[in-house]
Amino acid sequence: MRRLGCLTPFGIIAGIAAMVAVVIAWMLGGGSMFSPGPLNAQGRIGVPLGGVTSHAALGGNCAACHTNPLDTRGMAGLCLDCHTDIQAQLTSPDTLHGALPDGGACLSCHTEHGGPTAALTEMELTAFPHAALGFALTAHQYTSNGYVFACDDCHTALKITPRPINAYRFDQAICIDCHMDYQADFVVSHVADFGTECQNCHDGIDRFSGFDHNTLTVPLAGKHGEATCTSCHGEVRDVASFVGLATTCVGCHQTDDIHNGTYGSDCASCHTPAGWEQATFDHSRTAFPLTGAHIATPCTSCHSNHIFQGTPTDCASCHAEPQVHLGQFGTNCNSCHTTSRWEGAIFDHTFPLNHGGEGTIACATCHTNPQQYTVYTCYNCHAHPQAATLAEHREEGISGTIDDCASCHPTGHEGD
Amino acid sequence: MQTSGELPLPRGRRPPRHTTYELEIAVIGVGAVTACYVWAMQRLDTAPGAFFGHSLGVIGFLLMLATETLYSLRKRARGRTYGRLSTWLQWHIVMGIVGSYMVVLHTAWRFNGLAGVVTLLTVVVVLSGFVGRYVYTAIPRSVDGAELSLADLTARLTASATRLETLARPGSALRNLPSADLLTTPPPVPGGPLTALLARPLLAWRDRAEQQRLLATLGIIDQATVVEIRHTLAERQRLLRQIQSLAVARRLLALWHTIHIPLGVALFALACVHIGAALYYATLLH
Numbered sequence: 127m128r129r130l131g132c133l134t135p136f137g138i139i140a141g142i143a144a145m146v147a148v149v150i151a152w153m154l155g156g157g158s159m160f161s162p163g164p165l166n167a168q169g170r171i172g173v174p175l176g177g178v179t180s181h182a183a184l185g186g187n188c189a190a191c192h193t194n195p196l197d198t199r200g201m202a203g204l205c206l207d208c209h210t211d212i213q214a215q216l217t218s219p220d221t222l223h224g225a226l227p228d229g230g231a232c233l234s235c236h237t238e239h240g241g242p243t244a245a246l247t248e249m250e251l252t253a254f255p256h257a258a259l260g261f262a263l264t265a266h267q268y269t270s271n272g273y274v275f276a277c278d279d280c281h282t283a284l285k286i287t288p289r290p291i292n293a294y295r296f297d298q299a300i301c302i303d304c305h306m307d308y309q310a311d312f313v314v315s316h317v318a319d320f321g322t323e324c325q326n327c328h329d330g331i332d333r334f335s336g337f338d339h340n341t342l343t344v345p346l347a348g349k350h351g352e353a354t355c356t357s358c359h360g361e362v363r364d365v366a367s368f369v370g371l372a373t374t375c376v377g378c379h380q381t382d383d384i385h386n387g388t389y390g391s392d393c394a395s396c397h398t399p400a401g402w403e404q405a406t407f408d409h410s411r412t413a414f415p416l417t418g419a420h421i422a423t424p425c426t427s428c429h430s431n432h433i434f435q436g437t438p439t440d441c442a443s444c445h446a447e448p449q450v451h452l453g454q455f456g457t458n459c460n461s462c463h464t465t466s467r468w469e470g471a472i473f474d475h476t477f478p479l480n481h482g483g484e485g486t487i488a489c490a491t492c493h494t495n496p497q498q499y500t501v502y503t504c505y506n507c508h509a510h511p512q513a514a515t516l517a518e519h520r521e522e523g524i525s526g527t528i529d530d531c532a533s534c535h536p537t538g539h540e541g542d
Numbered sequence: 543m544q545t546s547g548e549l550p551l552p553r554g555r556r557p558p559r560h561t562t563y564e565l566e567i568a569v570i571g572v573g574a575v576t577a578c579y580v581w582a583m584q585r586l587d588t589a590p591g592a593f594f595g596h597s598l599g600v601i602g603f604l605l606m607l608a609t610e611t612l613y614s615l616r617k618r619a620r621g622r623t624y625g626r627l628s629t630w631l632q633w634h635i636v637m638g639i640v641g642s643y644m645v646v647l648h649t650a651w652r653f654n655g656l657a658g659v660v661t662l663l664t665v666v667v668v669l670s671g672f673v674g675r676y677v678y679t680a681i682p683r684s685v686d687g688a689e690l691s692l693a694d695l696t697a698r699l700t701a702s703a704t705r706l707e708t709l710a711r712p713g714s715a716l717r718n719l720p721s722a723d724l725l726t727t728p729p730p731v732p733g734g735p736l737t738a739l740l741a742r743p744l745l746a747w748r749d750r751a752e753q754q755r756l757l758a759t760l761g762i763i764d765q766a767t768v769v770e771i772r773h774t775l776a777e778r779q780r781l782l783r784q785i786q787s788l789a790v791a792r793r794l795l796a797l798w799h800t801i802h803i804p805l806g807v808a809l810f811a812l813a814c815v816h817i818g819a820a821l822y823y824a825t826l827l828h
Contacts, residue, residue: 134799134800134803134804136800136803136804137803137804137806137807138807139804140803140804140805140807140808140811141804141807141808141810141811143808144807144808144811144812145811145815148656148812148815151656157819157823158655159655159656160655160656160657160816160819160820160823161654161655162590162591162652162654162655162657163652163654163655164654188823192823
């Protein structure tokens with residue numbers, strides 16, 4: 127009789143032997159021979175769930191996780207029967223599993239049979255709806271070294287074996303530890319300015335790395351660029367507190383106003399952010415335009431104690447008559463001097479010096495007191511006796527004193 | 543055992559030898575599967591239970607199942623047959639190699655439990671298949687794959703000797719080489735027929751060297767005669783070796799069948815259990 131294919135006696139015996147071996151293995155080890163790999167042996171500290179401290183302790187009891195095909199709850203139902211803490215999370219959207227759109231579908235993220243120490247969670251971090259938990263991973267796709275972020279990079283408790291309870295709870299100190307590795311100086315000052323509660327301001331979407339204060343109403347020019355954040359923003363601890371600050375000078379510098387409000391609140395009309403001392407006041411708009419040597423004169427030469435209004439404008443208030451004048455020229459300085467310099471004074475003797483037709487006469491002819499050139503007399507020359515001259519003027523109906531002859535006779539002629 | 547009574551055909555009327563390329567095709571198939579796997583490693587989950595890994599296992603198993611059943615059926619087919627047996631053997635080997643390779647990839651290098659035993663048996667059966675093919679090819683066969691009997695081989699040997707004597711008769715072109723030199727018998731192999739079978743490639747290489755030595759003594763003759771002498775000499779040497787180890791080869795092939803078939807049956811029985819368990823635990827119990 128011809129046999130068909132493998133149905134030789136030895137073939138049949140081998141087939142039967144294989145099936146017998148399977149039955150024996152089933153009787154000895156349950157379903158463990160069908161296990162695709164060892165179960166995870168990591169437990170959570172001091173918390174037995176379902177009577178065991180790890181999945182590995184289930185041994186060959188496949189039915190502990192694999193439900194009857196007729197059980198509509200599926201394997202996830204058995205997971206939650208033991209993991210009651212996760213069951214509780216599902217009722218709260220503020221928790222890890224409660225925030226997930228399908229937090230009760232355990233097998234979509236969790237796996238098993240990877241070995242005693244293999245991870246029980248296998249999920250692309252980018253696929254995890256982390257933003258639902260209040261912090262998006264938009265800015266945390268890659269580490270500073272260029273590696274793809276893993277869960278335990280931030281949730282460092284996941285690295286601890288056995289894994290502690292609530293290993294996914296996040297400690298914001300991790301932010302600082304990690305960022306200190308590559309931007310220590312910035313982090314130190316940033317923490318000093320804004321504290322350690324990073325997530326009060328950072329939501330993971332915007333890293334503020336391209337933030338430019340100069341695009342705002344108050345650009346950080348001049349001395350403002352040297353100021354610390356807290357100088358203006360104070361103890362800001364959240365994004366909302368950054369806005370709403372005053373944008374006028376006096377809004378911040380009210381206490382710095384040495385003018386005590388004398389000049390109003392338009393600081394920028396004189397000052398720039400380069401510094402208070404670098405004022406750019408337009409003196410030409412005042413009653414005393416700065417010309418000549420006055421232009422380079424420090425403000426404080428005239429304006430002491432930052433008092434600017436009421437400063438006298440006459441020369442003598444600042445420039446006492448010099449000794450060289452011997453007190454002879456009075457305080458009407460600009461009759462001879464310009465503001466460029468004292469030297470080169472231009473004196474215009476309005477009364478003709480060749481009065482009388484005998485050439486230039488000596489100063490002492492009229493200015494009989496050599497200590498007082500502002501005083502003159504006409505009585506000592508010609509034929510102008512004081513009494514006769516006075517009588518003639520009385521006859522002409524001129525009353526009063528007539529000592530200042532040049533006021534009526536600027537050219538020295540009788541008819542003028 | 544199927545035998546053939548056909549005699550050697552006269553010169554120029556022998557049917558063309560049917561060359562098979564099972565190893566070349568298998569290498570290409572393995573290369574293609576490897577390329578797909580490398581591509582999938584970077585983009586997909588290649589775990590045994592994932593779609594890609596699962597597909598590897600299913601397709602690989604189906605290929606192995608087909609290679610076992612279809613070739614066996616063809617071997618035992620009576621009456622109308624389809625295709626040469628050597629062609630069926632070629633695809634039996636190709637599907638056996640590629641299918642088992644896919645099954646190994648399906649494991650994702652995890653070899654525990656029943657699945658590990660199935661994988662181990664797969665590798666053993668494939669290696670056993672290579673051994674079987676080596677022994678199988680030591681047994682002379684007709685152009686359609688049927689085994690030749692010792693009488694067939696003797697007849698062919700006689701025909702080749704006659705042809706060589708004709709070529710070396712007095713007055714022919716082979717004046718420098720008497721027929722006695724052409725009809726010499728290769729020295730026996732130390733160790734007997736079993737060694738001759740196991741060292742077949744080495745002996746073939748030595749026989750080719752002897753052919754070259756004889757051909758070098760012929761002097762200047764026409765190219766067509768040289769080709770005929772080379773082919774006739776090669777056939778004579780091959781027939782002598784085959785006759786020498788025919789009995790041993792048949793015994794070895796029978797022994798190999800005794801081992802290979804139970805291994806294969808055990809493999810398929812355990813694979814079916816593995817598939818059933820996978821369907822039950824990984825599909826129905828979700």
